[in-house]
Amino acid sequence: MEMSGKGAIGLPEPDKETCLSRLLSARRSVRRFRDRPLDLRTVSQLLWVSYGYVTSRRRVVPSAGALYPMEVYLAVKTNGVEGLDPGVYLYEPESHGLRLVRSGDPAGDLYEACLRQMSVKEAPINIVVVGVPERIVAWYGDRGYQYMVLEAGHIGQNIYLAATEMSLGTVAIGAFDDDHVRRVLGLRESYVPLYIFPVGYPR
Ligand SMILES: Cc1cc2nc3c(=O)[nH]c(=O)nc-3n(C[C@H](O)[C@H](O)[C@H](O)COP(=O)(O)O)c2cc1C
Incomplete structure (x- = not known):
């Protein structure tokens, strides 16, 4: 194919009416x-x-090598x-259940950890996406860290879209200690917190 660099190739109009x-x-x-x-059904x-x-x-x-290190x-x-x-709570995908790891209201502390971003304090829940290097670096070496970050992005997009579908609001928080x-x-x-998603009903 000749790439003259002159005019761009026009593409068909995208379909803006699909669910996605x-x-x-x-x-x-x-x-x-x-x-x-x-309610619990929404959180589920x-x-x-x-x-x-x-x-x-x-x-x-998707997960590099289907290792699911998150x-x-x-x-x-x-x-x-x-x-x-x-x-x-730790979310356990295999049983689709929750395991309590710390009791007590974490919102104030998480707000401080996220450089006092109000969204974190106001939201009824925060979903925290964490990478576990031990589950991936043995296979991919240091590149495993990159793969964890990429996988966190996939998870985050799913959370954004699910929240949108349920008329909830969320924001990807990457600024934290x-x-x-x-x-x-x-x-x-060794665990790497990568993304935090406060979720709630928009004001
Ligand atoms: C990696 C990453 C980190 C982000 N960190 C924060 C954050 O700490 N606080 C925040 O309020 N928004 C954060 N955002 C959200 C962006 O500000 C937001 O996506 C951007 O302004 C575009 O707006 P939109 O998501 O409404 O399209 C982050 C987004 C990404 C992708």
Whole structure:
């Protein structure tokens, strides 16, 4: 093919009416939330699309070598979720369940760890995406760190789109103090917090 660099090649008009197109166009970062709890079904859906949804022994999130080196944590503030005590929970994709790792309201501490971003404090929940290098660097060496970051992006996009679909708001938070977030979640030093998603009803 001749690449003269003269005119661009026009493409057919994209279909803006597909489910995905509509979701994508409705997605926007939301940073202010109403003081309204989420129900457990909504939280379940968010966690499931983030890392739990398994099809043909693979998850809906692509993963280098299908190693799935990530963990997803749920930080619930007081009265944040109907039927769930405040605390930090580890999401367990295999059983699609939650395991309490820290009790007590984590919102204030997480807010401090995220350089006092109001969205983190206001949201009834925060979903924290964490990479576990031990699960991937043995295979890919240092490149494994890059792969964890990329996988966090896939998880994050799923959370954004699921929140949009359920008329909830969220924002990808990347500005935080890693050590502080580790302390809030009770994580080992090697674990890498990569992304935090406050989720709630938009104001
Ligand atoms: C890697 C990354 C880190 C981000 N960190 C923050 C953050 O710490 N705080 C925040 O309010 N927004 C953060 N954002 C959200 C961006 O500000 C937002 O996506 C951008 O302004 C575009 O707006 P939109 O998401 O509504 O399209 C981050 C986004 C990305 C991709």
